[in-house]
Amino acid sequence: MQYKIFRYFAYSLEMIIFFVLDRTPIMMLDFWSNRASLLVPIVFMIALFEGEEVGVSFGVFAGILLDSSVGYSWGFFVILLGILGYIIGLISRDIINVTFLTAMLVCAVATVVFFIFSFFYYNFAQRYQNAWYIFWRHYLIKIAFGLLTLPIVYYLNRPLAINLNEQ
Amino acid sequence: MRNFLKKDGLKILIAFVLITTGVAILNFTWIAPKISAGINYITAPLKKVSGAIFGIAERSIERKKTAEEYENEIAQLKTENTKLKSQLIDYYETKRENAQYLKFYDFKKQNPGLKFISGKVLEKDNNDLFKGFTLDQGTINGVKINDPIVTDKGLIGRVCEVFDSSCVVKTILSPEVKAGVLDVKTGDNGVLMGNIRLADQNLTGMMYLPSQNTIEIGDTVVTSGLGGTYPKSLPVGIVKELSYDDYDSSLFAKIEPLADIKNAVEVFIITDFAERK
Incomplete structure (x- = not known):
């Protein structure tokens, strides 16, 4: 029980730190005004290592952080990350063995799904002009950044999941 | 004798x-x-x-410092160094604040009819494609929705969401921020409205130009004050190009903002002005 508390505390601290870093001006490198975001891959990795219940909890937590930040209506990220966290947790418990390869595969699909849904909700639904331009010029780059950060996030969270474990 | x-x-x-x-x-x-x-x-x-002989003799018989004395001296120098570094940081911070107060004073002198407060950028939204950001002033400081945001160079945007101690700003690069503007030289009116293609080039657009306009490249564009959302004659940008819209073939001007929107750190929030409705 004690290990679990330490582990969840470490995950929460990690998410808050990277959430703040994501939004600090000039902190992260950018490409065509698009910056890497580590918060979403972290949620997916936590769900992968911990299962569906923890996955949905931390997905909701990350969603609250993202929805509370600038200019978004409440609820979208909470629902999306909650659902994705649950599904990834379920997959990791019942369908796959968690290895580097399977983790990358599952999280890559989840990252693509996340950004596509974000695109549809915030750009297509609002009927911005040039929606497809926004997709290839911005969202494809966000997806690429998200995929590139997956290995880093995997190796960041794996020690936490293994070492802070009762087993 | x-x-x-x-x-x-x-x-x-x-x-x-x-x-x-x-x-x-x-x-x-x-x-x-x-x-x-x-x-x-x-x-x-x-x-x-x-x-010379005496000097050599003096140096040779001078007592050498012990290791302990050297260590104490090093510790003392390190403490002094840390103190000096801290003073240097304070100096640069004070210098920066003074520069900001000077801008504040100059802006106040140029715009005596405006009531404004200064704000600092807290965070920039990674997901806002139009470079929106959050400031450290909120309702307790008198900030309201639609308050214009400016720097000493020109208009940046407006407040779109406000909380107790912070507010969210959308910039003039965004299609959601519209402002009545006019060309200072020719008097031609238009509506400032951005889109993503222009925003990626750090430009915004002056739409709905009259067909008989005499706007030229290099003209300065300022707010017209129409609509009551923005004070009159706030500098906005410089005309870079005249072009036709892809969707409705209307003529518009590409405007390069005078304010540095991407790197804005400290801005002014206009809380009241004469033309406000």
């Missing part, structure tokens, strides 16, 4: 008195300095040699 006068001691005494008197008299003549210079000339090299 005769015996006293014959003694050698007396003769020596008399000779001594005569010599002393002679030397005293010499002091008041030009000969004495010459004699002094001559003596110095002869003895100076000897003095130098003896000084």
Whole structure:
């Protein structure tokens, strides 16, 4: 029980730190005004290592952080990350063995799904002009950044999941 | 008496008195300095040699510091260094604040009819494609929705969401921020409205230009004050290009904002102005 508390505390601290870093001006490198975001891959990795219940909890937590930040209506990220966290947790418990390869595969699909849904909700639904331009010029780059950060996030969270474990 | 006068001691005494008197008299003549210079000339090299020898001797017998003394000295120097670094940081911070106060004062002088407060950028939204950001002023500081955001260079945007101690800003690069603007030189009116293609080039658009306009590249565009959302004559940008819209073929001007929107750190929030409705 004690290990679990330490582990969840470490995950929460990690998410808050990277959430703040994501939004600090000039902190992260950018490409065509698009910056890497580590918060979403972290949620997916936590769900992968911990299962569906923890996955949905931390997905909701990350969603609250993202929805509370600038200019978004409440609820979208909470629902999306909650659902994705649950599904990834379920997959990791019942369908796959968690290895580097399977983790990358599952999280890559989840990252693509996340950004596509974000695109549809915030750009297509609002009927911005040039929606497809926004997709290839911005969202494809966000997806690429998200995929590139997956290995880093995997190796960041794996020690936490293994070492802070009762087993 | 005769015996006293014959003694050698007396003769020596008399000779001594005569010599002393002679030397005293010499002091008041030009000969004495010459004699002094001559003596110095002869003895100076000897003095130098003896000084050098004495210096070497002094250094060789000087007591060497112990390791402990060196350590204490290093610790003391480190403390002093840390203190000086801290003072340097304070100095730069004060210098930066002074520069900001100076801008604040200049802006106030140029715009006496505006009521405004200064704000600092807290965070930039990674997901806002139009470079929106959050400021550290909120309702407790008198900030309201639609308050214009400016720098000393020009308009940046407006407040779109406000909380107790922070507010969210959308910039003039966004299609959601519209402003009535006019060309200062020609008087042609238009509506400032951005789109993503222009925003990626750090430009915004002056839409709905009259077909008979006389706008030229390089003209300055300012707010017209129409609509009551923005004060009149706030600098907005410079006309970069005239073009036709892809969707409705209307003529519009590409405007390069005067304010540095991407790198904005400290801005002014206009909380009240004369034209406000």
